[in-house]
Amino acid sequence: MLPTREKAQLMSASEIDRTLVRLAHEILEKTKDLQRLAFIGIRRRGVPLALRLADKIKNLENLEIPVGFLDINLYRDDLSTVSEKPVHSATEINFPVTGKDIILVDDVLYTGRTIRAALDALFDQGRPSRVQLLVLIDRGWRELPIEARYVGRMVQTSANEIIEVKLQEIDQHDKVLLVEKT
Numbered sequence: 260m261l262p263t264r265e266k267a268q269l270m271s272a273s274e275i276d277r278t279l280v281r282l283a284h285e286i287l288e289k290t291k292d293l294q295r296l297a298f299i300g301i302r303r304r305g306v307p308l309a310l311r312l313a314d315k316i317k318n319l320e321n322l323e324i325p326v327g328f329l330d331i332n333l334y335r336d337d338l339s340t341v342s343e344k345p346v347h348s349a350t351e352i353n354f355p356v357t358g359k360d361i362i363l364v365d366d367v368l369y370t371g372r373t374i375r376a377a378l379d380a381l382f383d384q385g386r387p388s389r390v391q392l393l394v395l396i397d398r399g400w401r402e403l404p405i406e407a408r409y410v411g412r413m414v415q416t417s418a419n420e421i422i423e424v425k426l427q428e429i430d431q432h433d434k435v436l437l438v439e440k441t
Contacts, residue, residue, distance in 0.1 A: 261441075262440070262441045263438040263439060263440055263441060264438060264439055264441050265436055265437075265438050266420070266436075266438060266439050267437045268434055268435070268436055268437075269396075269412070269435040269436065269437050270412065271433070271434055272427075272432070272433035272434060274435075275395070275433050275435065276433075278395065278412065279311050279312055279315055279411070280315055281411075282312065282393060282409050282411060283312055283315035283316050283319060284319070285409055286312070286316065286409065287316065287319065287320065289408075290360065292360065293320065293324075295358065295359055295360045295388065296324055296359070296360050297324060297326070297327065297354060297359045297360070297362070298312055298313055298325070298326045298327070298361075298362050298364055299326070299329050299352065299356075299361055299362070299364065299377075299381065300326065300327070300328050300329065300364045300365075301329050301331060301363060301364065301365040301374075301377050302328055302330045302331070304365070304366035304424050304429060305329075305363070305364045305365040306328045306364075306428075307426045307428040308364050308366060308395060308426070309326050309328075309362075309364040310428075312324075312362075312364065312393070313325075313326045325353070325354040325359075327351060327353065327354065327356075328349075328350060328351040329350050329352070329363075329377055329380050329381060330349060330350045330380070331373060331376040331377050331379075331380050333380075334377070334379045334380045335372070335373075335376050336372060336375070350380065350384070352384055355385055356381065356384045356385035356387050357385035357386050357387065358386075358387070358388050359387045359388065360387065360388060360389045360391070361381065361390045362390075362391050362392070362393050362408075362409070363377055363378075363381070363390060363391070363392050363393070364393045364394075365377070365392070365394050365395075366394065366395050366424040367394060367395065367396045367397075367398060367422045367424060368396070368397045368398065368401075368407050368410075369398055369399075369400055369401075369422075370400060370401060370402040370403065371401050371402055371403035371404070371405035372402060374392060374403075375403055375405065391408040391409065392405070392408055393407060393409035393410075394407045394409070394410055394411065395411040395412070395424060395435070396410075396411060396412055396413075396414055396422050396435060397410045397412070397413050397414070398413075398414050398416045398422050399413075399415055399416060400416070412435075414437070416437070419440050420437055420438065420439050420440075421437075421438050421439075421440065422435065422436070422437060422438075423436040423437075423438055
């Protein structure tokens with residue numbers, strides 16, 4: 260990992276929570292058939308975000324939205340440069356994806372390559388009727404023609420900057436940081 264220094268905190272825990280509430284409302288407004296809706300979180304930090312969104316919708320609509328977890332490591336186009344032995348966490352999707360309106364959930368949208376890999380992994384599970392993307396942060400710099408339907412916040416970054424999302428379930432606290440490579 261490259262050494263970095265923190266430039267700014269972009270979101271606090273309460274700002275992340277308010278953003279997820281807004282995104283839950285936006286999903287409810289734009290989804291015609293909530294019975295077909297399902298969330299699939301991309302491991303790692305997309306998983307807690309998907310679970311939190313499902314919980315927000317349960318609180319708002321008293322409706323359980325199925326949540327699955329997707330591991331994309333074996334679908335990455337840079338697999339050989341990541342590691343000789345990539346870590347594979349299990350994909351856990353305990354519902355049929357065929358015919359569902361799937362919302363893929365991830366923390367940061369950058370080049371689009373993670374989402375491309377996620378789509379490959381998802382379609383190995385079945386054929387959803389529709390797939391949309393939700394991200395907490397869209398930082399630009401796309402290399403593939405992929406856009407999110409639901410965006411928590413757009414953050415313009417330079418090539419030397421990185422967005423770090425910290426979530427309670429993984430990092431023991433919630434915040435979004437802008438850091439710079441040193």
